[in-house]
Amino acid sequence: MNTFLAIIVIFGLLVFIHEWGHLVMAKRAGILCREFAIGFGPKLFSFYRNETTYTIRLLPLGGFVRMAGEDPELVQIKPGYEVGLTFNEEGKVREIIINNKSKHPESKVIQVEKIDMEHDLFIQGYTEDSEELVTYELDRKAAYIYDEKATQIAPYDRQFSSKTVGQRALAIFAGPFMNFVLAVVVLILYAALAGLPVNEAQVGEVTEDGVAIDAGLESGDSIEAIDGQPVETWEDMTSIIQERPNEAMDFVIDRNGEEFTVTMTPEEREVPEAENVGVIGVMAPTERSITGAVTFGFTQTYEYTTLIFNALGMLITGGFSLDALAGPVGIYDYTGEVVSMGFLLLFQWAAILSVNLGIINLLPLPALDGGRLLFIGLEAVRGKPIDPQKEGLVHFVGFALLMLLVLAVTWNDINRLFL
Known part of the structure; x- marks a missing residue:
């Protein structure tokens, strides 16, 4: 149940922010937005405000902003009526x-x-x-x-197609852009709540299942030396411990100005696709800083973006298998694992998903925001729009293929997790 609630909250937030970006920029351009929807399928809840109907729908698989002029009117009034x-x-x-x-x-x-x-x-x-x-x-x-x-x-000047190339592009781009903004904000909140790691050879927290707690180490203890080798930074300390699993070592500890020595044997821990490392069961010290939290939000979002783009590049070049992709079932499973590791890690997971959603939507593929931006770009180059019927057909076919990909990835998730 905790996993289900986490999925609903995270995906609801991601979709809401994405579609809200579309809505705000479309309204600023003067476009009539008929509906702002979270989910697809039958309506569960709706209310009307400022020319727009806000709805929550049954299937939580995304959302949309229905702008006037994007689709033919459902009802037409003809002579003789x-x-x-x-x-x-x-x-x-x-x-x-x-x-x-x-x-x-x-x-x-x-x-x-x-x-x-x-x-x-x-x-x-x-x-x-x-x-x-x-x-x-x-x-x-x-x-x-x-x-x-x-x-x-919808008078013509309130329709999507009546606006300039720039206005339409901004209305489309605003959705993915807001996912990057959300990632930055969520990571700033994470850093403000959890604190930022400090590169000092000091004990931040002592875990309940490590040798450090048995040796009497406490939060705030400084590690001065290990087996006679002075250490100054967290990296110095962890590199020595990781390289010597199952070896007894003498640790010189400074606690409130008093030094003493304890002997600990780092436990061996498995690391996927690498040599096993030693651990003693301590966490890095942290500090809370507004400036540091803001910096962390931007830099970490950049790092997530780079990692995802690198993965996409490997997928294109064949260095990354489609079997490694995760669909809805896989994401649900990963979210369950994150929930079990603690509430704060959900912030990082939400940021990763938000960046991923922003990047995927910007890919120049039909039915995605990137595909729509591609058609707007072609219009800017040609000096005239693409035939709406042809564009609509391309998006329809693209959406169908996208749904097939989602089904294929979901089937891989099911095979990997349950079969």
């Missing part, structure tokens, strides 16, 4: 009732002759009691109502 109209105080059409007009007896019923909800914003038709053609101006925030569900119209 009978619709009901309601008006605002200025006499402009506020609502267009497409069906269930009996539930809106106050509306004026007309037979549509012509309608433009994008550019000139008008509706033209014949009323029930007159054969005279009448024209009504649409309010810029008018809504059409179908099955008692209201959808705000």
